[in-house]
Amino acid sequence: MLLARSRNGVIRVADLESEDISSSTIYARCLPGGPWQRPLPGIVLLHNTQPRPEELITAALLYGGAKSMLTGVAACRLHGLRPGALPAGDDLHMLIPHQRKVRSTGFVTMERTLRFPEPKMIGEVPTAPLVRATTDAVRRLRESGPVEEVLIEAVQSGRCSPSELLRELNHGTQRGTAIPRRLLSSWIDIRSMAESRARALSLRLPSPPSHWNCKVFDQRGKYLGRPDAWWDDIGLAWEIDSFDFHFRRSDYSRTLSRNTRYTAAGILVVQTLPSRLRDDPVGVVGELVAAHEVASARTRPAVHVAGADAA
Numbered sequence: 001m002l003l004a005r006s007r008n009g010v011i012r013v014a015d016l017e018s019e020d021i022s023s024s025t026i027y028a029r030c031l032p033g034g035p036w037q038r039p040l041p042g043i044v045l046l047h048n049t050q051p052r053p054e055e056l057i058t059a060a061l062l063y064g065g066a067k068s069m070l071t072g073v074a075a076c077r078l079h080g081l082r083p084g085a086l087p088a089g090d091d092l093h094m095l096i097p098h099q100r101k102v103r104s105t106g107f108v109t110m111e112r113t114l115r116f117p118e119p120k121m122i123g124e125v126p127t128a129p130l131v132r133a134t135t136d137a138v139r140r141l142r143e144s145g146p147v148e149e150v151l152i153e154a155v156q157s158g159r160c161s162p163s164e165l166l167r168e169l170n171h172g173t174q175r176g177t178a179i180p181r182r183l184l185s186s187w188i189d190i191r192s193m194a195e196s197r198a199r200a201l202s203l204r205l206p207s208p209p210s211h212w213n214c215k216v217f218d219q220r221g222k223y224l225g226r227p228d229a230w231w232d233d234i235g236l237a238w239e240i241d242s243f244d245f246h247f248r249r250s251d252y253s254r255t256l257s258r259n260t261r262y263t264a265a266g267i268l269v270v271q272t273l274p275s276r277l278r279d280d281p282v283g284v285v286g287e288l289v290a291a292h293e294v295a296s297a298r299t300r301p302a303v304h305v306a307g308a309d310a311a
Contacts, residue, residue, distance in 0.1 A: 002046060007124075009046045010058040016044060040106055053090070057125055060092045060108045068096045069119040069126040071111075072140065075133035076150070078122045085153035086137070087146055093136055095128060111136075115172055130159050135168045139176035147179045155187075162187040194240040194274035195228050201277060202229060204285050207292055209238065211305060218265045219302040225258045227269070232305055234295040237262060237269040238288065240277065266301030268294060 005015055016026050029036040030044060037045045040063040045051055051059070053074075061068055070078070072093030073086050091107050098112045119126035128136065134154040138147045154160040166184040169177045187196060195212070202208045209229035216224045216237070227237035241255050262269045270291045276284055 006046055007062065008055050008058040010039075010055055010062060011044050011046060012062055013042045013044060040108060054125075056090065056107065057092060060094055061125070063108060064094045064096050064102055064110060065100065067100075067116070068094050068102075068110075069117075069128055071095050071128035071133045071136040072109075073137045073150075075127045076130070076137055076154070078125060078127050079130045079133060079157075079159075081130075081150075081153045081157060085149045087141065087150075093140070095136075113172075130154060130157070131164050131168050134160060135165055135172065135177075135180065138180040139169075139173070141176075141179070144179050144183065148183055151180060151183060151187075194277060197274075197277040198228060198238070198240050198272070201281050201284060204281075205288055205292075207231065214305040216267070216303055216305055219304075224261045224265055224267065224303065230305065231292065231295070233300070234292065235267050235301045235303055236291060236295040237267050239269060239271045240274055241271065265303055267303060268298075 002011065002016070002019065003009060005011060005019070013023070013026055017023065026036075026044065028034060030038040033048075035046075035048055037048050037051075039045050039051060039056060039059045043059045043063050045055060045059065057070060057074065060070070070092065073089070074092050076086055077083060091109065093109045093111065095111055095113050095116065096102055097116050098114045100112060102110045104110045117128055117132050120129055121127070127133065131154075134150060138150050141147045141150070151162075151165065154165065155162060162184045166181060166188065169181050169184070199212070210232045211230040212228065213226060214230050214232075215226050216230065218224055225237070225239075228240045229238035230236070239255075239259075259269060259271070268291055270288055272284055272287070
């Protein structure tokens with residue numbers, strides 16, 4: 001009977017009392033060694049073993065009351081962002097309408113907001129849209145490294161753009177937004193987060209790229225690709241991409257097709273894993289210098305650029 005009235009084995013004390021279970025009985029059953037436990041004020045879990053993540057989320061929703069929704073890191077996990085790119089921890093961040101007054105306690109942070117978004121249902125959990133969940137997550141971080149990882153993961157999922165994230169930050173509370181706003185502002189005109197690191201790394205090269213994000217065509221006008229960086233005098237392309245970077249298998253297939261077009265047109269291409277820009281910058285510079293020497297020693301392919309963003 002009680003399990004049927006509960007959600008995931010979680011139930012409000014008020015609902016237990018409506019079943020004629022006295023407050024003293026509820027209290028006794030939630031004592032150490034008892035069959036129940038009380039994860040949050042007024043909320044009971046109908047077993048005494050370690051709560052599962054989904055049970056804690058249900059407890060937080062019941063505690064927050066009507067119209068509460070999950071946001072922040074836990075919401076990003078439900079949206080499918082990789083756990084390795086998100087901060088660890090079991091704390092839950094909840095949004096409630098501004099007129100509601102529910103205090104934060106234990107593992108739950110309750111945030112009243114005037115900008116209450118339309119929730120997205122993920123399973124049975126009302127969840128803030130990914131853009132809002134991401135910005136709520138980074139607002140609570142204090143170091144640029146973790147902030148960058150979360151933002152990159154959200155953007156590379158294909159469901160957020162830097163401009164959307166920055167717009168959300170600019171329209172919401174300004175607490176904790178300095179670091180993410182600075183990062184996003186520098187990314188707005190850059191196709192990928194990896195290119196931001198690539199541009200900085202290119203300054204170490206004896207001969208930096210002549211263009212960024214230009215479209216390359218063969219002599220018949222056939223489109224070949226849009227390399228992240230391009231040396232026009234020697235026909236050298238630099239691409240920052242891989243299967244892991246592109247997130248979706250279809251993107252990887254397009255990468256292979258593009259590199260085949262480059263090769264057929266005589267373009268020498270250097271392809272770099274995004275992680276190596278951070279972990280092995282010296283090695284990447286060495287590869288680019290070597291490729292530049294090889295490309296300089298051969299006849300330039302008959303290709304031309306358009307839509308060029310000159311360096």
